[in-house]
Amino acid sequence: MENFKLSQNTTFYALGLSYKKADALIRGKFSLDAEGQSDLLAQAKTEGIESLIVISTCNRTEIYGWASHPYELIKLLCGHTKGSVEEFQQFGYIYKNSQAVSHMFRVGTGLESQILGDFEIISQIRTAFSRSREKGLADTFLDRLVNTVIQASKKVKTETKISCGAASVSFASVQYIIQNAADVGNKNILLLGTGKIGRNTCVNLLKHTKNSHITLINRTRHKAELLARRLNVIVKGYGDLKEELQRADVLVVATGAQSPTIDKTLLGLHKPLLILDLSIPRNVDADVKEIPGVTLMHLDDLSQIADETLERRKQHIPAAEAIIEDLKSELYAWVNGRKCAPTIHALKAKLNEIVSTEFAFQKKKAIHFDEVQMDLVSSRIIQKLIGHFASHLKEENTPVDQSIEFIEKVFQIGRFMPDRSSWPTEEKYRINLS
Structure with a gap:
């Protein structure tokens, strides 16, 4: 359904930046921590945006939501990050309506991940939606869309082999360490940060290197201790960082x-x-490369390491896309039902208004006007007419938007469209809005 559009007054957009066009430096400028995401949502609420989610990971920062013009969302993103509108113009992307929906499906099912088949992003989408719902920024459509994307993610993960084999940023990191650190089992390895990527890297290090010299440091020591108890590794305080760096x-x-x-x-x-920086924004200054013997690898460098696992995963893309199309069709069928309902109700009210006017006219002219009988007949006729219109709108090949527009025009039940002349033109950003 290429002409999907739920609202007459606003458009559903997906916009942001990803590893495909923006390097780590640019992605770092547009990254948002939890506090930044909450602040952005709060401002969106005050500006009258009804429904919106924001996600920010090491690979992408994106906003999905309704707006009269994409500039509303671009302004929010740039206002809460270090990125500028000019940088967004150069590195960002915007999708609208059906393309925006398709983009979320592809992101949520790992097809747009930096390493194909990495499903970590779906938990970010789920968390982002929960955060928006808590702030009253999740409408029925976004609720349905996110839940359908989650469903698609589960089906793609369980019904295809697109995530089979070890391939992830954390796994690629460990493979790089094994290949570039001689006698890795006896090296002193220091892990700074125990978020999801840090935890996964630590697990992979233990699994593939059999190293017993792994030390964890985290600003919040309690989190490091929880992980250390589970994995039986050493924990040091953040104040010990400089000393531990000398040993690593x-x-x-x-x-x-x-x-x-x-x-x-x-x-x-x-x-x-050997330093591996798996953070966005970059957490290791490039000046460390000035020190003789120091090697610095970043997340983006590691993600370029291709192997047979990723080549095998590519074979399962068509199966994943078929699952997405099936679930998108179900979503669009639901959307059409909701989209048509206001027009059908308005049409029924209009027909009843026409009948009432005609009744009043005939009662003045007819001496023996049978109001009860005529009301019964007219109600049946109206119901049959409404049934025909509803059936037409539900047909798979019906151009729903055009049909609704035609019905509203013929029966004069159109809707008000707001003036958007005060917004900058979409052409100003030279970004493909198709």
């Missing part, structure tokens, strides 16, 4: 800090050190 042979940084926590000055090294 491999440093994995996976924090959510908004500015670098590791730089040349902090390291002060005179020995080799």
